[in-house]
Amino acid sequence: MIDNEINYDSEPVANAGDNSSNPTTSAYPDWRKDDNTLTNAGLPDEEQEWFCDARPQPARKSWQPIEDFLNWARANSLWILAFGTGCGAIELRPLVTSRYDISRLGMQPRPTPRQANVFMIGGYVSIKTLKRIVRSYEQMQGPKFVVAVCSCAINGGMYWDSYNTVKRIDEYIPVDVYVTGCMPRPEAVLAGFTKLKELIKAGKAEGQNLYAEKFDWYKENQKKVIKDWNMPDYNW
Amino acid sequence: MEQLYNNLSLQFELNDFMLRHGTQASFIAKREQLVSLLTNLRDIHGYTHLVMVTCVDWLEDKLFQLTYIVHNHHDQSDIIVKVLIDRDMPEMDSIHHLWEQGRVFQRELHEMFGISFPGSPGQDEPMILEGWQGPPPMRRDFDTKEYCEANYSNRERDSREPEEHMQRKLYPED
Ligand code: SF4
Numbered sequence: 040m041i042d043n044e045i046n047y048d049s050e051p052v053a054n055a056g057d058n059s060s061n062p063t064t065s066a067y068p069d070w071r072k073d074d075n076t077l078t079n080a081g082l083p084d085e086e087q088e089w090f091c092d093a094r095p096q097p098a099r100k101s102w103q104p105i106e107d108f109l110n111w112a113r114a115n116s117l118w119i120l121a122f123g124t125g126c127g128a129i130e131l132r133p134l135v136t137s138r139y140d141i142s143r144l145g146m147q148p149r150p151t152p153r154q155a156n157v158f159m160i161g162g163y164v165s166i167k168t169l170k171r172i173v174r175s176y177e178q179m180q181g182p183k184f185v186v187a188v189c190s191c192a193i194n195g196g197m198y199w200d201s202y203n204t205v206k207r208i209d210e211y212i213p214v215d216v217y218v219t220g221c222m223p224r225p226e227a228v229l230a231g232f233t234k235l236k237e238l239i240k241a242g243k244a245e246g247q248n249l250y251a252e253k254f255d256w257y258k259e260n261q262k263k264v265i266k267d268w269n270m271p272d273y274n275w
Numbered sequence: 276m277e278q279l280y281n282n283l284s285l286q287f288e289l290n291d292f293m294l295r296h297g298t299q300a301s302f303i304a305k306r307e308q309l310v311s312l313l314t315n316l317r318d319i320h321g322y323t324h325l326v327m328v329t330c331v332d333w334l335e336d337k338l339f340q341l342t343y344i345v346h347n348h349h350d351q352s353d354i355i356v357k358v359l360i361d362r363d364m365p366e367m368d369s370i371h372h373l374w375e376q377g378r379v380f381q382r383e384l385h386e387m388f389g390i391s392f393p394g395s396p397g398q399d400e401p402m403i404l405e406g407w408q409g410p411p412p413m414r415r416d417f418d419t420k421e422y423c424e425a426n427y428s429n430r431e432r433d434s435r436e437p438e439e440h441m442q443r444k445l446y447p448e449d
Contacts, residue, residue, distance in 0.1 A: 166404070166406070167403060167405045170405065193430065194429070194432065195430075199423075201419065201423060202417070202419045202422050203403075204427070205427050206423075206428065206429060206430065207427075207429075210428065264426065264427070265405075265406060266407070266408055267406030268406075
């Protein structure tokens with residue numbers, strides 16, 4: 040089963056548990072130098088120059104027929120970075136092996152974020168994992184899409200009152216398709232990927248651009264829960 | 276097992292002996308004697324395998340109960356040694372010199388219960404809770420739900436009867 044409505048919270052509001060009500064008096068919070076540069080303040084001095092400090096920008100669109108052709112091509116070449124954050128990740132193994140064999144649909148698993156364009160999050164997300172998720176997501180090259188598998192990634196699932204599990208992954212990175220279930224059967228995951236293909240072909244899987252546009256909102260949310268930020272503000 | 280317990284009682288102050296399944300003995304030891312007791316069990320009685328170190332929070336009695344489980348591979352028996360320590364001043368002797376893996380358990384106990392083991396390597400580095408700022412989360416007076424509500428936001432739930440929903444979805448004309 041697939042959640043059809045993609046829940047993009049477009050206005051950069053503070054989330055429900057906002058206890059500080061954001062007393063940032065200066066125009067830029069400490070991680071923004073100006074409109075286009077980030078401070079990378081979490082890094083130690085000797086690492087500052089190893090990383091780029093530019094902000095991500097939304098991708099420019101070409102002429103619509105060309106864009107349609109590109110979308111068709113993108114939809115048929117999905118390389119998956121599967122991040123087994125929780126138990127749901129176990130469903131990827133039947134998916135890539137002979138029974139469900141996703142390579143017949145033009146998909147294949149990849150070992151590193153640099154080679155993948157679909158990020159599959161399998162299960163609950165703890166704070167420690169969220170940090171890796173943000174880093175991997177940002178390292179992926181565009182155009183990139185996110186599929187969140189499992190109830191835990193959608194609303195916390197059975198970790199709804201856990202002290203260390205975030206309940207809505209779409210507050211931290213943009214999600215294109217959700218697959219519900221605890222855990223979802225491989226058929227459900229396949230249906231999710233089919234849905235993702237439809238969205239891409241229709242030009243509606245715009246998570247990457249959304250992330251660039253609402254960068255401040257996403258960063259604020261991430262920084263609120265990741266208290267020891269010791270990586271670049273955007274991982275190019 | 277009883278004989279072993281009686282022998283050990285001559286040397287150490289033990290009480291609350293209990294035997295289960297014939298091979299699983301448990302008793303309470305004194306805090307100061309624990310390291311020498313475990314050394315004794317390991318080197319003389321063949322309990323060479325540290326199975327785990329864990330903790331129980333007796334909030335009402337203001338005590339932490341540390342539980343050490345050791346295993347003997349020759350007769351497949353286990354000994355569970357319990358130690359009660361003060362909850363307000365949680366400090367315990369480290370056993371990482373007896374078993375290398377002891378430091379992992381101790382690091383976890385330090386993180387989850389705030390018990391300190393002076394001298395245990397790496398115990399101040401975060402293990403699971405990176406950047407954690409609240410109180411140790413496994414203590415019973417830590418309110419998980421409250422912490423969760425203050426820090427992570429909810430998604431509204433929208434529940435449907437599965438049978439009806441699928442019926443409507445699959446056969447919309449009926
Ligand atoms: S939804 Fe169920 S299977 Fe998936 S991560 Fe959560 S508990 Fe595990």
